[in-house]
Amino acid sequence: MTDSLPDLSVGIAWCLAWGEEIKPQFNREILQQMRKAMLENQQIPEEVQSIVEGVRELEDLKFPDTLAELKKLTEDYSSLWNSKIGLIYGGATKIKQYVFEASKLPDVRGGSALLDRINLVDLPAFFGKHHKDQKSVSISQWLSEHFPGLEAALIRELIIYSTGGNILAFCPAAFVDHLCDAIEKRYTWETLTANSCAVGDCFKFLELRLGVLPDTIDENCFWLEKYRQNRNHHLLEAYYRQPDVSDPKEEFKNRKSFNELVTKLAIKFNQRRSGNHTENRPSRRYPPMFETHPYLVRDESGRRSAIAKIDEIASQPLVSEALVRKKIVGQIAKDETLKDDLPPWFTELELGWQPTGIKIKSWVAEFKDYLEKEENSQQKDKYYSECRDPKCYQPKEAGTVRELGNVCNGFIAYIYADGNNMGGYIQKEVKTPQDYQKFSQDILKATEKAVYYALSEHLRPHQLKNLTDPDIENKNGDWIHPFEIITIGGDDVFLIVPANKALEVAKTLGEEFEKELLKASGYNSDQTYSSKKVHRCHGDNLPTGNNQCELSMSTGVLITAEKTPIYYAEKLTNQLLKSAKERAKVLRKQGYYGGTIDFLTMKSVTMIASSIKEFREQGLTKEVGTQKLRLYAAAYTLHEIGGLLKAVQALQDANFPRSQLYQIRSLLERGKRTAILNYRYFSSRLTQGKDALKQDFEEVWCSAKTNDGIIAPWMYEDGKRDPEKPENPYYETIWRDLVDLFYFSEKTNTDSSKPSEQTTEANQ
Template identity: 55%
Template sequence: MDKTNSITIAITWCLAWGDKREPQYSLEVLRQMCEALNDGKEVPEEVQALVKQAQELQHLEFPDTLEKLKQLPEKYPLLWNSKIGLVYGGATKIKQYVFEESKLPDIRGASGLLDKINLVELPAFFNVIPESPHYNYNIECREIKRWVNENFDKKPNLSDALIPELIIYSTGGNILAFCPADFGDDLANAIEKRYTQRTLTANSCAVGETFRILETSLGLLRDNIEKTFWLEKYQQEYQNSIVEAYFGKIDDISKIEETFIKHKSFNELTTKLAIRFNQRRSGNYSENRPTRRYPPMFETHPYLRRDEGEKRSAIAHIHQLIGKPHLSESVIYKRRIGDRAKTGISETPKWYQDTGLEWEPGIIESWLDKFEYFLHNNSEQRQKYYGSQNAQTKEIKIAQSLTHLGKVSNNYVAYIYADGNNMGGFIQNIRTPQEYQEFSQDVENATKYAVYQALAYNLHPREIKGISEAESKVKDGDLIHPFEIITIGGDDIFLIVPADKALQIAKMIGEQFENILLEKVKISGVKIKGKYKVDNNLLVANKHHRFAETISEEAQCKLSMSTGVLITAYNTPIYYAEDLTNQLMKSAKKYAKSLKENGYYGGTIDFFTMKSVTMISSNIEEFRKQALTIDNRGAKLKLYSAPYTIPELDKFLKSIYALQKAEFPKSQLYQIRGFLERGKRTASLNYYYFRHRLKKGQDALKADFEDKWCPAKTNKGNIAPWMYDLKEETYETIWREIVDLFDLIRFSDTESPQTSHQEIAR
């Protein structure tokens, strides 16, 4: 026998276990069966019939008539009569939990704790032991298994019913997994309880449902299969408003059958679970399960001391930490995780021993650990990041606060928030659990390695100066890693990076995400299994981008990234910065949707430079409408051009580089920016006047700014510093954004190496 894929093993396991609490066969037989399937060997005789039907399910031909559908229960009685559990769950209101505190160690700890639960502890329920080059998780996973069995002590144990192959995915803060039919509620309860037990205050939700095993391939079916709404009925009633609401509106009659087949699949089961998930999260009643209507609450009292966030009663006054903070129990957990993330496995610190708490975080493998392992396996990226031999041998510390990150970047930092585009539309076309699993793995790999490459090629350890805190463990002259990975989960990314490299990092993340999925960048040991190339749709530059330069046509990726970048002073309140960055990401996503209607599937980036905390009183969109959009003698002028496509951002950065090389006088840069508000002609006249007075760099400025961005649409002239949008009948300019970034953006003397066809190790 050939080695069997994990989904077939999962279905075979649930078939063999049966619908009851007690398994139909002994655990020894079940484990022998799984081992044989994994090794491609002969399975025990008593389960061979089950294995055969499970394997046939993977190759089941879709019945295109109700008559063919009616024959399936007789042809596959085991698949029709047997049930399987499907559980979906994870953390909710994640940002509320992560950014509840204002200190970087607490944010790092909150994110690390959620990652630990999702990536290590929930898979440990299924007897998964993570592979790590740094740590041995065997003891910890045994402890998690013991916790599961003690808290859900029915016989047989919950952990005995779960195997690694049951997990479809466990990334991005969520888990989707099969289980034997009678264990769905226990598993969902265990997921919710683990989040609460480990975090105290993080919200979580999990739901489970049982389905016929045949439904994992054909979608939801009626108990009386003859009454199932099937293709013939759909062809007759596809215009019915209720049917349209469920299946979607059909504009092309030739796609009726395709639409139906896509919908009647495993995707229909996950949709039902998602609805159940939203109902339970909203506090609705769930039969046979504890209610979620009363989430964890910690009462405060007017005469008790509250923690730093003024949310809960403090239980400890920590004299050993900077600022001698008063901390509540939930914040102590975050701070303890944040401390452990900096040092890996370490002794319990004195400040934590003094609290008297017995809660321990266990192994915390930080994102920095994973990034350094990536560098260890990739000598080119390692050399690019560390540079000189001194940086490779000298101790490199981790920033303890935003102050440290700001001190290595001219007192400015940048927040980068990226989220995947077209994910929902792509998932709707996924028909099988196997495709779900492969999609999740592909996106996780593309996201993770895109971030690692962008950081390696654009940053290097930096020497910190100007630190005045006597209690700080980071001193003047120390080298620090100049970034913070808050989270990389599924298709979500949240980073804090130096302001001078923020746009280059954001651009490269978007580029490499698509390149990895299209297999232009190879990752050693990782196989991209899905097909992400847009068929018969080459990217044509002039159709989608605003610059005039023609670029070569290339294949597009069905998935991409929308990114928001906020560049601001390091002392900007982090909850405020996170909110604005989220607004920018949504603005970029909105722009990406509008471009997709014209055939552009690529990534988009919106950015904003905020040099004063009081600069924006409401939101960025409102600020741009009121302060940066003017009506000048009937001509609508936009004093900004964001969002940008990724190729546009590349040309934008080259324009800044041209200005820097031309040594364009700063006073004149600001003068031209001031003239923008006086109208199109006044700004143009002053721009050309100043440009002709430059002693050097005129040709580069003309080539990389005027000719690229500012040619007139109706004649051969230039209208610098403006460009005209024929569709919106609006003049817009990149000049203001160039001026805002002129002193902040830095370019290296040598360009980053080409990475489009190189082999990247895991």
């Protein structure tokens, strides 16, 4: 959704030529001539030639190894030392609170689309980077009314990145506070209730290469020599030390770069977001809030006073103004024809606020554009392979969660994925503004392609059937895209997909993300690992442990009923993501840099009363005699997820009676021997598929550690996976997950209604 940006050196030269005052030190025509000349490699105006030369010298500046060299640099490049440039960082905060406060999918889609539009369209428009489909000058008018003079000082080459819900950009030093205030105000102006935060600071131009420096360079200045002498001090260790780096000079150089400036802004961002005072700016201590009287009617979210009841919408919702904005933006994102012809229910409200004339495009529309590209024709054919009728080549976006649930018997899955080790990679590898720009573009490109590929690989358009709810029963027979992309923000992804394809989509998403980054330069890792120590699923297709991508994704997947409230599902999915990330951190100590997935199947909303972690520790961890049993094995590596899906297929091929699956599951907590004996009893009675079950479940998952035996359905763990936090040995099992996934398989188990076999107990 973003175009490649020109060289940032143009923006840096612009700020240097503008100066540190509101009024530029050169005529603005000269500044524009300089900008054009740099972009088109033409003759630089004589007045600003020295400035452009200084910027180019900054790019090739050698890092000073001693304090004397540093001091000499400040003297040799006095213009770069005495001039300042503004750097701002900002964006939306508490995004999930704003997006998921609504209970219905169209409102969630609208909230997400509105934030995306502000971040990807409005804020770049501050800098003159107008969207290709923009047909109005509303942003310019808004800036001229509220922040006169700001737009004239900004150009598109100042933007470092504007993705993932945040913006990082340069600006002339005098406009730092104005630009930060404009960013915060734009979010509130458009959404009314979304929280946002923006901070900035002025830095010396030399600091763009050497990190934060004191105002005076003298013998008291802390530099590489003093770091070498005090390297083991606990404060310096916390600030400078990095994993896999042992050279003090490299540690110091990795920190003393442009990255240190961004870190300073990130700290200021957290302080302002928490309500702390910011000098020379209005307080953010009291974020937007619309209180309601206890006797007034509230909107359907129950948070704000209702202003109207919309009879034209089937559910006749009560809406507040904040909710109205979500609904109209959600409708425009879903049906792009509405942008020029707003529905009567909206125009009759006469709010005094209008959606901008910018084409608000949903992520599903972006997915369709992806399929139309020539290089993706194979994915397009695969995606539409079950939709042969030409009239069906135009499936619509799902209007409600119930329509998505129609794909898989009323069950859906929430997928929340987020990048691993992003901060560590930035600290070690991203050292200049140009690096930040490239990194941001590479991550967004890889994430978008991975999402679109995973969806087209495993999902197919679905024809709605058997809908009985009054507001959607007229849609029976319609074709829909069987997914919803809530957001793609940098390395952050939130999807809703059919329950029976959730793990396939999540697995492919993680794999393709790494493959796309490996195609770009600079993301390969020379780190190797022992596959048999990292992956619990062994077999012929065990990864080699070589050629890893340094960055990966962890994913939380919640499989649940369509009636589960979206805000509650998001909360649980976030917990699963954190669990997957914890597993990734543990495995990283063993050299594994790949992705991880944690998932949970929840058929009842009241299944979990507290957190997932407590549920597993208290409900799924047992002490039977001297044995510690974990009735779960999550989280999994991507390879293990593949093995898990193969094991489910083996159970299907074996036509394993569902009643017997449930019996073995209920016997797990009675002890290791009881479960083993009953599994062997039931599996021995199978009339087909025994070899596949042995090959894809017993041998690859449940091999004994000390002999050639099989301890299915258990796996032994020695408790030393995390060397920093060793545990006592325990047994764990994937059986519960197999049973849950078996329920959502496409193949119906014809033996599931057979009477239960007699349970066989082992002698204790």
